[in-house]
Amino acid sequence: MITLTEENYIKTIYQLGKYGIQTVSTNSIADALETKASSVTDMMKKLAEKGYVNYKKYQGVNLSIKGKKTAAEIVRKHRLWEVFLVEKLNFFWDEVHEIAEQLEHIKSEKLINELDKLLDYPTHDPHGDPIPDKFGDIEKTDKILLFNLENNTKGVCVGVKDTSSIFLKYLDKQKIALGSEITILSREDFDDSMVIKIGDTSMSISQTVASNLFVKKV
């Protein structure tokens, strides 16, 4: 049996290591989970023992096949529940994360398959992140940060990096949504802010905003 705590560690390693590809350091896990490095070390020993990670002292960890499968399932559940909350229960995209953090640990294969069906097999969550399929396979997109888009080129907004309520509410206010077409008009060198155009309106956004929005070139 896997515990809730173990699941959270595995999910964190999966996400910090770009869906389980890269090796992850002890400290980065500790930061992400707001715990201490010594706690992470203890847990890595346990997860290695149970076959979820490959761990060598002082070398960081990466997920085993089993660990990757487990992580993908958790992320799949998290994102499907987010879609459910928005599509069926009238939640806004900035309200769903904390609840999905709880729901992702519910254990029932039938439940998640039926939820998938009820939602008509969605491919992305409300923040634009891809939903792993039943087999744990996940789309790897060629999305880039808006900040890295060249001047006078156009991109479609496909995701957010920061999913905090405060950031998402800001985007709502500025009428920036998934699917919006954004053109970079110019940049200010002294603070890296940029002027962008969405539809007919142009506006200035900070470096912070531009570094937390994903776009796909068009």
Next chain:
Amino acid sequence: MITLTEENYIKTIYQLGKYGIQTVSTNSIADALETKASSVTDMMKKLAEKGYVNYKKYQGVNLSIKGKKTAAEIVRKHRLWEVFLVEKLNFFWDEVHEIAEQLEHIKSEKLINELDKLLDYPTHDPHGDPIPDKFGDIEKTDKILLFNLENNTKGVCVGVKDTSSIFLKYLDKQKIALGSEITILSREDFDDSMVIKIGDTSMSISQTVASNLFVKKV
């Protein structure tokens, strides 16, 4: 903050004590939770400390106002989730209990209110048990065990005592469902079995079955 374990104890005390009315013994809690009496004693001290129960050594426990409110919320969530699983996710009534045991601990007021709305404010779960309202108030029915219905009288099936899959599947097979009208035709003294009639068909059922079906006299 209340822990998952504390919630399970509180819910158990609520249900063993007829929705928080009666005092409950240490051993009965231990039996219900499949744990040891000594563990229960420890937990009762903690719950008393936190104001959820009234506890005096060797005298059993009963729920405080706060405990009753907490318990009713958990039961409300459990039963709403059961309705959701049956109505929206194509579960059968014998499959929902264990999953609802997990879902009942999810914390979000908006979630449960929206779920209630999505399900169109159901009053009973798939086993016929009443769903507490937002305020923790719960319908007290005058249901009786089929076993206690007199010969040649009629009752409508309104609930089950045993919610195990094996019992519910048996009822499905015998075409006994919530809403079925049942007439007691006769009894056998030697094993307390009884012959009943549902619609046009009559059948014999054991004492065990008759003691796990709730009916309302008509």
Next chain:
DNA sequence: ATAATAATTTAGATTAATCTAAAAATAAAA
């Protein structure tokens, strides 16, 4: 290449929830 700094691990403690075995209180029976 060595010293200084940063990252990681170990050792030892703590907390929540549990257990077993023994002691104490209550209830039932003689």
Next chain:
DNA sequence: TTTTATTTTTAGATTAATCTAAATTATTAT
């Protein structure tokens, strides 16, 4: 009303997950 049986509580241990502080290893800078 004693004795016996049952129920409940206490005492002391255990496990999972965490922490602090000290020790160790790795990395960076001089």
